[in-house]
Amino acid sequence: MSEELSQLRQQFAKILADILDREARAMARSVERFGAEARQAARSLDETNSRAAGEIGDSAEPASVRPMGSSGTPSRSAIGAGDDRLPSEYLDPTLDGVGPVTVGPAQATDGPGIARAHVLASRVAFRDLPGAAEHLDDFLLGNLGPRKIVDWSRLAASGEPGLWVARTADNTVAGFIWVSTRDDGAGVVNAWYVHPNWHGTGVGRGLMQTALDWLGDVDVYTQTTVGTKAIRRYKEHGFGVFGELEDTPLQLKDAKLDAPQVALKRFAGAAGR
Known part of the structure; x- marks a missing residue:
């Protein structure tokens, strides 16, 4: 079994x-x-x-690269946007009209206009630097301009909160300022440029005032090129030279431009706002 x-x-x-x-x-x-x-x-x-x-x-084609004017045609600020090299007429400030401006946060389509103000203001600021007569325009059209159209278009489209623009009624960018806050709470002015057509009109002062108000009562740092009027403009807003001179940035040096940098600081509570 x-x-x-x-x-x-x-x-x-x-x-x-x-x-x-x-x-x-x-x-x-x-x-x-x-x-x-x-x-x-x-x-x-x-x-x-x-x-x-x-x-x-x-x-x-991204709207931030070629913003459209009210007539449906590309705005003047977008001339040459996206090209490897900008045309020589890009450096003609008379292509942009002059008019009253308002300051506000950057819009997604402001990138090319910001880049144009950056390039044209740089041309005025750098024109007396050693090497500028021979090399400046080539650097602006073949390097800085195309590069900054991309950079500023991306930043404007990102909604960066510290990017402020002075613009006319027809959205021509008359100037801009970009500030940010460091981890320790101090502020930084990353860029501050005014289109030459608005030099002496108070646009730069309005932009700086807006940026300082936004940052609050904190120490603010920046740097700028030695031998330009920018140092005087910063001093008008309470900045002073802070630290030793730094060498010319590599991209400017490659362009055969002599542009040493100086660090500036505005202490919290400083006058000149």
Whole structure:
């Protein structure tokens, strides 16, 4: 009896093993089939995304690169936007009219106008530096301009809270200032430029006042180029020379421009706001 029971147990175990083996093979086939379907779906999705990206790249141009004027044509501030080298007429400030301005946060489409104010103001600021007569315009059109159109377009589109713009009713950028706050709470003036057409009109003063009010009563740091009028402008707002001179930035040095830098600081509570 015990021998028969043992045989029955062996038979049952074999049957159970066969059942489990068939189930395992079936499950493995299902998993493999599911994997193949998933891989095919992923390939199809990649192909669809690639086609869509190609269509977008072929047909669309970011609004931040070429903002449109009220007539539907590219604004004057966007001349040369996106090109590897800007045309010589880009440096002609008379292409932009002059009018009253209001100061407010940068808009997503302000990038090219900010870049234009940056380039034209730099041309005025750097024109008396050693090497400027031979190399400045080439640097502005072939390096700084194209680079800053991209940089400022990205920053303006990002909604950077410390970027302030002075603009006319037709959205011509008359000047801008970009400030930020360090981890220790101190402020930094990263850039402050005014389009030459608005020099002497108070636009720069209004921008600085707005930025200092936004930063609050804190120490504020910046740096600027030695031999330009910027140092005097900063001093009018309570900044003073702080630290030793620094060498010419590499990109200016590569452009054969001699532009050593000086650090400036405005102490919290300083006059001149």
